[in-house]
Amino acid sequence: MDFAGAHILSIEQFERGDIDTLFRTADRMEPFAQRRRVTRVLEGAILGNMFFEASTRTRISFGSAFNLLGGEVRESVGAESSSLVKGESLRDTARVLSGYSDVICMRHPQAGSVAEFASASRVPVINGGDGSNEHPSQALLDLYTIERELQARGRHIDGLRIAMIGDLKYGRTVHSLSKLLTLYRNIRVVLVSPPELAMPEAYVEALRTAGHEVEVTESLEQSISRVDIVYSTRIQEERFQDRSQADLYRGRFRLNQAIYTRHCEPNTVIMHPLPRDSRAEANELDADLDSNPNLAIFRQTDNGLIVRMALFALILDVAHLVDQYAREVPWFNHRNR
Numbered sequence: 001m002d003f004a005g006a007h008i009l010s011i012e013q014f015e016r017g018d019i020d021t022l023f024r025t026a027d028r029m030e031p032f033a034q035r036r037r038v039t040r041v042l043e044g045a046i047l048g049n050m051f052f053e054a055s056t057r058t059r060i061s062f063g064s065a066f067n068l069l070g071g072e073v074r075e076s077v078g079a080e081s082s083s084l085v086k087g088e089s090l091r092d093t094a095r096v097l098s099g100y101s102d103v104i105c106m107r108h109p110q111a112g113s114v115a116e117f118a119s120a121s122r123v124p125v126i127n128g129g130d131g132s133n134e135h136p137s138q139a140l141l142d143l144y145t146i147e148r149e150l151q152a153r154g155r156h157i158d159g160l161r162i163a164m165i166g167d168l169k170y171g172r173t174v175h176s177l178s179k180l181l182t183l184y185r186n187i188r189v190v191l192v193s194p195p196e197l198a199m200p201e202a203y204v205e206a207l208r209t210a211g212h213e214v215e216v217t218e219s220l221e222q223s224i225s226r227v228d229i230v231y232s233t234r235i236q237e238e239r240f241q242d243r244s245q246a247d248l249y250r251g252r253f254r255l256n257q258a259i260y261t262r263h264c265e266p267n268t269v270i271m272h273p274l275p276r277d278s279r280a281e282a283n284e285l286d287a288d289l290d291s292n293p294n295l296a297i298f299r300q301t302d303n304g305l306i307v308r309m310a311l312f313a314l315i316l317d318v319a320h321l322v323d324q325y326a327r328e329v330p331w332f333n334h335r336n337r
């Protein structure tokens with residue numbers, strides 16, 4: 001794909017070579033994300049960060065990534081504080097906001113809404129999550145994390161064994177990640193959910209068509225016993241028509257250190273797109289896993305920053321100029337201790 005000026009709406013836009021380009025660009029962003037260097041390559045550029053649905057990581061990391069490249073960020077948070085509540089269309093909103101921004105990130109509760117918005121935007125739009133459809137930047141940072149974790153274990157994405165656990169019906173991160181895995185070879189995917197929250201058939205079919213081995217189960221213990229990555233997800237209660245129905249499934253697949261020790265191979269990596277639901281009735285990933293070095297959830301969030309920096313650098317076509325506009329930082333940096 002030609003990154004320059006592209007909307008990033010779906011993982012389907014990417015080919016394997018594009019992923020390599022993005023990941024090697026992300027590698028180069030690490031000194032900036034760690035504040036060892038600063039660059040002003042996007043000085044004067046404005047990111048419109050439009051989040052019409054709750055977010056912590058995606059919104060802040062997109063904004064921080066843009067700031068770290070020297071750009072400015074303008075935000076709208078919550079549909080209730082925008083003129084969408086007055087009946088303004090997504091297309092009019094896009095037409096207006098694209099006059100104020102050089103690139104826009106958008107999250108919205110309706111599937112397909114970000115693509116509709118992008119069709120009227122005059123600047124590139126990045127999908128920060130559209131309903132239960134897709135969350136492409138999350139899948140990209142997840143795969144980047146998987147690559148790094150596997151490399152540290154002398155392995156590659158080809159040949160990966162992964163268990164995806166939880167709400168696979170409404171979980172957009174596993175939808176995008178599944179699509180992404182179709183670009184690779186010889187993968188074993190174990191899908192673990194209640195039948196009512198199973199991965200939609202189209203994603204399962206795409207994995208099988210790519211030649212991957214797909215196993216469907218309701219057993220957490222069975223699923224985590226022969227995999228490299230345990231990818232846990234939250235029950236997406238906000239997608240249920242009747243939220244109380246989510247109570248039926250919350251807490252069904254709890255992972256703690258005792259279960260990990262009993263069932264997982266040594267050095268099995270634990271991932272989660274976050275937020276993990278840490279309420280007592282859910283407790284998807286117990287806090288006793290926090291001292292397990294294989295818990296990669298906060299490496300995922302750190303990687304999100306550099307992958308999103310790389311997306312901006314490529315979309316705004318400055319990846320080759322980042323170092324030219326860079327300098328060392330003079331201030332105290334706890335990361336250098």
Ligand code: CP
Pocket residue numbers: 054055056057058059129135138273274275
């Ligand atoms: N993973 C993720 O999308 O987190 P937020 O909802 O906090 O952005």
